[in-house]
Amino acid sequence: MKRTALAAMTALLCLVTLTGCGSMKTKWRETRKLYREYINTDPTIDFSDQGITDKGLQRLAALFMPVDERLLGMLRVLGSQDTPPEQEWAQQLLTTHNWLSGVVVVDTSGVTLGQVPSVPMRPLDFAPLLEQAERYKVRKMGARVVTDEMGTVVLVAAPFFKENEWAGLVVAYFDPRNLVRFSSDPGALVVVSTDGLVWPGANGQGEALAALKWTDMLKDSVQGDINAAGGQYVWQARYLGQLELVYLTDAREVRNQKPEPKKEAAPEAKSDVRIPSTEPLPVPADPTANP
Structure with a gap:
């Protein structure tokens, strides 16, 4: 009787142990999966990401970056x-x-x-x-x-x-x-600040743009678009001490440009030059041989 009870208890203990081991293995596999997916992920490069695709922002960046880099x-x-x-x-x-x-x-x-x-x-x-x-x-x-x-x-x-x-x-x-002379086109660039006009550009719209309520506009954003002074301006702001500088340019022209059609590759010209054969030349006959 004692042997039977001891055997039953041993079997039950083994069953519990095996069940626990199985659960631990399952949990460990799940933990490793989460670790690989969310913590130690394999790095990937997205070659399809074209970066900034807005032509207006591209134009503004090209105009103000040479200026701002020197200021910084x-x-x-x-x-x-x-x-x-x-x-x-x-x-x-x-x-x-x-x-x-x-x-x-x-x-x-x-x-x-x-x-x-x-x-x-x-x-x-x-x-x-x-x-x-x-x-x-x-x-x-x-x-x-x-x-x-x-x-x-x-x-x-x-x-x-x-x-x-x-x-x-x-x-x-x-x-x-x-400073603005370092821009590729200073006339297309306007610079205003929360303290007033800095650079009017060449189109005569600087005063009107500087008169906008920039202090209120800059509370929520450091970049944006605005229809003002007869144009569609894209702008980017940055701090200069306690002031904020705002770079602007009219983006209508570049945004309305249609993409140029892709040029088809010209067909390769056929050459009339004969390519020498790679076949071996025939061995010349031995003149001393009997006919």
Whole structure:
């Protein structure tokens, strides 16, 4: 009797063990499958993805990228100078980014500590920039767009520090005309900002585009289309200090262009030149042989 009970218990234990092992194996296979599908996936390349297909966006990118790349390069250098710069540093900045008009170093009261060139080509008011002290204390940059009888100038300010305390600004300034010349077609590009018009383009619509309510429009998006000033403009925005710059171009012409038909390959011309045979030549008869 005891042997029978022991055998039954052993069989039951084996059955439970085998059932558990089977469940564990199933769960392990499912876990491995999920891991391969969602975590450690095999990389693939989608060669069918054509990227940006909107001709308007392609046109805008071609126009503003050469401009924006140079602006970003200058901002990286300016933003990395967090101590009072020497005059040699300022001169090197102007040499490297030759579209800049000048560099001025001022303290927190607006007193000029140094500048290149030594005599600026136009008077500059730094008081509105200095009003953004809270930004500079947390190492953020500031900017202004100023338009007067002498034209438009863009000022970009980066803070510098002494003993980890905000001590003043390094201000780089430039005429937008010197920067937009790097575009492939400056006349087709318009640049506005939340501070006013930066570059009007060549079609006379800059003022109307700058007058739009960009502060409200930029709350929800950094890129879009807008029908205004008699055109269909595609635009892209980016920050410059606390301001936002907006690059625009009229996309009607490029979007209405019909794709050019694919050219059929010309048939290969038949050659009249005879190709030599590759058959072996016959062996000449031996003249000494008997007929």
